[in-house]
Amino acid sequence: ASGDSKLEVRALILEAAELSDLGQDLGRAYRLLKRAEALAFPGGTDGMKKQLLSPLATVSVNLGRFDEALDVYARLAELAERTKDAGTEARVRFALANLAYQRQEERPEAGGRPELLRLAREALAAAGRAGSKVFEAMSLRLVAELLGDGPGERGEAEEALGRCIDIARETGLPERRISCLWTRAERRAAVDAAAAWRDVDEALSLAAEHDNPLYLASAWRARSMVAFRTRPLPEALGEAERALDAVEVLRQWQRDATSQAELFSGWAGDYHRLAGRTLEAGEASAVPPRKALERAFAVSERLRARTLFEALVASRALPAEAETPEHREERTRVLRALSVTQRRLLEPALSASERARLLGELQELERRERELRPAARRMELSFASLSATEQRLGEEEALLVFLAGADQDVQGERAGGAWVLAVTREGTHAYRIPERARLRPAVALLSGLIERRDGSEAGAAAALYAQLLAPALRELPPKVSRLLLVPDGPLHDLPFAALRERADGPPLMARYELARVPSASLLHYWREQPEHPPGGEALVLADPDRGGTVPGARTVATARGGVFLETASLGALPEARREGRTVREALEDTSVKPRLLVGAEASEQALKTSRWDAVRILHVAAHAVVDVESPERSALVLAPGSAGEDGLLQPREITELRMRDALVVLSSCRGASGALLAGEGVLSLARAFFESGARAVVASLWPMRDAEAAELLERYYRHLAAGQGAASALRDAQREAWEDGEPAAAWAGLGVMGDAALVPVRPAAGLAPRGLGRSLVPGLAVGAGLLSLTLFGLWRRRARRQEGAGRR
Known part of the structure; x- marks a missing residue:
């Protein structure tokens, strides 16, 4: 690296370190360090690389980017070994132990604590060899946090934390002193409550004195943990709520929405703990049961899809940030x-x-x-209350709010558990469900069995139904026919439509309309928007042809899939063209006018230049690529349409389309999938369309076969063209596919997200929509009661077909 680049690297590291140390704008700190990385590698000195990699790993951890942090630490370890650097080795040993601790908190494993303690002791030994007081103090605290409650371990922990505090005083490290004080407070709570409160109050005072929001939030968390062990439960719950207030102050220090969401995900366990412990208090009557439900619901709403909610509310309520011509030109x-x-x-x-x-x-x-990018616009949010949610739901609706927490944390303390809240007009009830660590493999097993396409998923589907839904559904009011699902954690990947009460019974979608919503607050936001007058356009893009710019890319594909690096070789989707024509035909005699673009016309340029204030439906039958590591590189793969476009419609471009409550149908690979951030949810292409102004999105959890996607969407548009709502039309389309013997892989992955009740299409007066047989029209007016009476017969016919298919 040149002399100038060395100076620039050092300046970037210093600026990033200042932001990181204060817990302020971690996203900017991360970007500064990544810029320094590009300058320091490969030509920089070993010393420069070490100075860079250490803060880069720390910021990555604080943003929840654990995999990247592991990679950075591996590079740092290689440097330490090659240069015989004991100090850097101590840094890496501690970092890996601490990272393993955080991963154990995120994904608890039986017997994980002894292994964590071993790693912490190794880090302490490495700090001693290096003579590093900083890492000795940090490792002492980690060892103490992991020791048990037996007399010998308790004494060792007390000694370790006393030594940690002494080192912090000797070396002038207030952050180390603060963290050792709160750790000692948590440990002392069980044996000396007064000493515990002195320690935690001193930690809070020091954190406030140094104006560090990250340490303030951590100290408030420790205060709540001391309260849970020493004070009556209602008082402890109040302390935990104040800790969440401190977390949200820390969140507001982050300039951009991505950094807010990434940092916030690391604190999701605190929200789960408070919500779960509040519900437990209601069960034990330590808090009035209704009050417990209201408070737990409020905590849940504070956790969910915050950046999306803020972006949508601000886009309607606040003017766009002024941008100078120079800034606009540079962007x-x-x-x-x-x-x-x-x-x-x-x-x-x-x-x-x-x-x-x-x-x-x-x-x-x-x-x-x-x-x-313009800074995230901020305003005071008003979250949906439980009472308001109950009042605003239709009598046919139930909102199922899942909280997929852990039963215990790494220290064995109660962590709130996992719950589902069933909310209807008639009231709300809470039910326990298996904790997150048990749900994750169960959901993965069901998805794997569905992929086999042989019906072997029936038993797993029934087991998950029993664990997640059975108690809640048994007690729903009889008029409920629509389930609005607010998933959490691994349940974001669960195909709810495939669950069933019995292994040999009909799937859930045969009984209920289903839709996923990010939060009750977002559902209310969508439903409070004014209705649009009939009319508008349905923009349909099918089988984009990139062949003119990417030679050899028009082989025929059978699945709508691929990964980012394979985009160039994705094949044509001939069934998608038929699908596009079918959508056009189904909508021609309705209130919306279809505009079909296929091949080279199905382009990024055409989509971006459409009149979005007039678009009521956007249908895209194309490949999608999903990059979990870099969500902003995920894309719908279109034709470019101009020399200035690459044909990859990515989230940063989707959010600028400015839709007006449209229905978006993504007939593509995994439009509902992406990186999962605790609290915020899945960073999918579907989510980007919500931020752009969509009101409902239909997308799939997994790649669909081209012909099956086309057939399912043909059924969907028949019902949509008849004036059915977004979720009702999908329920009927999926039920028809199931009745015809299609495997769950062909229909269960497709789901509605957002406002299930959205009706984007009105049939023309006096006309049956084209493509919908007249014999079906009277059936569309059948009431919910008659529909439920027919389900048993439908299931019997399905069962007989399965018996015949099984002999093939």
Whole structure:
């Protein structure tokens, strides 16, 4: 690296360290360090690389980017070994132990604590060899936190924390002193309540004195833990609520929405703990049961989809941030450069070295683009209350709010458990469900069995039904026919439509309309928007043809899938063209006018230049690519349409489309999938469309076969064109597919997110929609009572067909 670049790297590291140490704008700190990384590697000195990698790993951990942190620490460990650097080895040993601790909190495993203690002792030994007081103090605290409650371990922990506090005083490290004080307070709570309160109040005072929001939030958390062990439960719950207030102050210090969501995800366990302990208090009558339900519901709403909710409310209530012409011109330049770089990356013959170079260039452009985005607009949010939610639901609706927490934390303390709240007009009830660690493998097992396409998932589907839904559904009012699901944790990946009461019984979607909603507050937000007059356009893009710009890319595909690096070789989707024509035909005699674009016309340019105030339906039958590691690189794969586009419609572009309560149908691979952030939910393409102004999105959890996707969507639009709501039309389409013997893989992954009741289409007066047989029209008016009477017969016919199919 040149002298100038060395100075720039040091300046970037210093600026990032200041932001990180104060817990302020961690997203900017991360981007500064990634910029420094591009300058320091490969030509920088070993010392420069060490100075860079350590804060980069720390910021990555604080943002919940654990996999990236592990990679950075591995690079740092290699440097330490190669340069015989005992100090860096101590840093890495502690970091890996601490990271393992945080992963255990996120995904608890039986017997994990002894292994964590072993790693913490190794870190302490490495600090001693290096003579590092800083890492000795940090390792002492971690060892003490992991020791048990036996007399010997309790004494060892007390000694370790006393030594930690002494080192912090000797070396002038207030952060180490604060953390050791709150850890000692938590340990002392069980044996000396007065000493515990002195320690935690001293930690709070020091954190406030140094004006560090990260340490303030942590100290408030420790105060709540001391309260749970020493005070009456109602008082402890109040302390825990104040701790969440401190967490939200820390969240507000983050400038951009992505950093807010990433940091917030690391505190989701505190929300689960408070909500669960509140419900337990209601069960034990330590808090009046109704009050417990209201408070737990309020905590849940504070946790869920916050950045999406804030973005939508602010977009309607606040003016756009003023942008100077120079700033706008620079952002336009960066976006054009992004497009050019991505077009190069889509070239099939690109060499490995050139691809690596371009990926580095892309990373820098992405960082620059994020820096140039307007800051997140903020305003005071009003979350939906339980009473208001009950009143606003239709009598046919039930809102099922899942809280997928843990039963115990790493220390063995009660962590709130997992629950489902069943909310209807008639009231709310809470039910326990299996904790997150048990749900994750059960959901993965069901999805794997569904992929086999042989019906072997029936038993697993019935087991999950019993664990998650059975008690709540048994007590629902008889008029309920629509379930609004607010998933959490691993339940975001659960195909609820495939669950069933009995292994040999009908699936859940045969009984209920189903839709996922990010939160009750967002549901209320959508339903409070004014109704649009009939009319408008249905924009349909089908089987985009990139063949003119990417030679050899028009082989025929059978599944709508792929990964980012394989975009260039994704095949044509001939069934998607038929699907597009079917959608056009189904909507021609309705209130919306279809506009079908296929092949090269189904382009990114055409989509971006559409009149979005007039679009009521957007249907995209195309490939999608999902990048879990870098969610903003996920994309719908379209034709470019102009030299300035790359054909990859990505989240940063989707959010700028400015829709007006449209229905978006993503007939593509995994439009509902993506990186999962605790609390915020799935960072999917569907979510980006919500931020752009969509009111409901239909998308799939997994890749669908081309022909099956086309057939299912043909059924869907028949019902939609008849004036049915978004969820009602999908329920009927899925039920028809099930009755015809289609495997769950062909229909269960497709789901409605957002406002289930949205009706985007009105049939023309006096006309049966084209493509919908007249014999079906009278059936569309059948009431819910008659529908339920027919289900048993439908199930019997389905069962007979399965018996016949089983002999093939």
